[in-house]
Amino acid sequence: MCLLNINTNMQKIIVIYGPTASGKSKLAIDLAKSLSSKKQPAVIINADSMQVYREIPIITAQPNIEDKKDFPHSLYGFLPATTACSAGMWAQIAKDKIDKAWQNNLLPILVGGTGLYIKTLMYGIAQTPETLTEIRKKANALLKEVGNIKFHKLVSEFDPETAEKLLPTNSQRLLRAWEIFEQTGEPLSNWHKKPNKTYFSDPSIFECYFLSPPREKIYENVNKRFSAMVENGAIEEVAALKKLSLPKHYPAMKAHGVPEIIKYLNGEMTLEDAIDKAKQNTRNYVKRQFTWFKNQMPEFKSIQCSASCILNTEH
Numbered sequence: 001m002c003l004l005n006i007n008t009n010m011q012k013i014i015v016i017y018g019p020t021a022s023g024k025s026k027l028a029i030d031l032a033k034s035l036s037s038k039k040q041p042a043v044i045i046n047a048d049s050m051q052v053y054r055e056i057p058i059i060t061a062q063p064n065i066e067d068k069k070d071f072p073h074s075l076y077g078f079l080p081a082t083t084a085c086s087a088g089m090w091a092q093i094a095k096d097k098i099d100k101a102w103q104n105n106l107l108p109i110l111v112g113g114t115g116l117y118i119k120t121l122m123y124g125i126a127q128t129p130e131t132l133t134e135i136r137k138k139a140n141a142l143l144k145e146v147g148n149i150k151f152h153k154l155v156s157e158f159d160p161e162t163a164e165k166l167l168p169t170n171s172q173r174l175l176r177a178w179e180i181f182e183q184t185g186e187p188l189s190n191w192h193k194k195p196n197k198t199y200f201s202d203p204s205i206f207e208c209y210f211l212s213p214p215r216e217k218i219y220e221n222v223n224k225r226f227s228a229m230v231e232n233g234a235i236e237e238v239a240a241l242k243k244l245s246l247p248k249h250y251p252a253m254k255a256h257g258v259p260e261i262i263k264y265l266n267g268e269m270t271l272e273d274a275i276d277k278a279k280q281n282t283r284n285y286v287k288r289q290f291t292w293f294k295n296q297m298p299e300f301k302s303i304q305c306s307a308s309c310i311l312n313t314e315h
Contacts, residue, residue: 014109018211019289021221028111032071043101046075047112050255055081059234081252087120095199124196131179159187171249256282
């Protein structure tokens with residue numbers, strides 16, 4: 001019996017999630033090809049928080065022109081690095097893309113390693129308001145002035161519940177807590193206790209698969225892929241990103257390999273050390289992804305092979 005029930009009259013969303021360098025993009029393309037042969041066209045939609053940025057396609061391993069030639073791809077490189085994309089922002093845009101895909105009789109295939117994005121789309125998120133630009137600028141200026149430790153202490157004074165869960169180094173979430181309180185006069189922790197904003201009424205429309213090759217194979221892929229990124233222009237790409245002078249806590253500045261290459265460009269590390277450190281940090285991130293997935297999304301089906309595992313054909 002086929003795991004994936006292909007029925008053009010039924011709204012369904014396929015989700016392929018897994019750690020970085022596990023082969024998700026290739027699996028998505030293979031699945032789209034298999035579905036096409038069964039007369040079910042598909043669209044591949046990005047669910048990776050770093051692949052949304054247009055300035056860093058190489059270092060974030062975005063699908064290239066060759067990868068995208070046969071099937072439509074959406075939400076790759078569609079935002080400037082100057083935008084701090086959030087789970088809620090992405091979920092709303094992804095929902096709009098999914099609705100449009102259904103209208104065009106396309107099966108949406110979500111692909112990415114950002115579990116929080118996928119979980120938000122499936123189950124919703126706290127209905128906190130979008131931060132006003134002037135308040136965001138004020139928050140960033142204050143953080144730069146007082147530093148992380150004092151900023152963390154300031155947040156703890158009006159929202160101790162949120163501050164207790166965050167380290168002083170978690171600038172992005174601390175900024176969010178400060179911005180929400182400054183804008184609304186209500187702690188972020190209170191907003192999180194209110195009913196979630198939901199995007200789909202029935203989570204069962206999501207058919208989810210966790211791509212889980214042997215961990216040593218993923219580590220090997222991480223090392224090979226990063227070396228290939230450097231050969232294909234990652235250094236020059238990060239150098240261009242550096243010229244934007246973005247704050248260090250902006251998401252694009254935290255993409256795997258970006259901090260290490262910037263240290264190399266600043267003369268703080270040799271290129272060899274930067275590459276080795278980037279590979280090590282990425283492998284450590286893979287471990288955290290496995291842990292997060294196991295704790296947060298245990299209902300996902302785990303697979304280790306190819307599109308045939310999803311379609312349950314011979315493999």
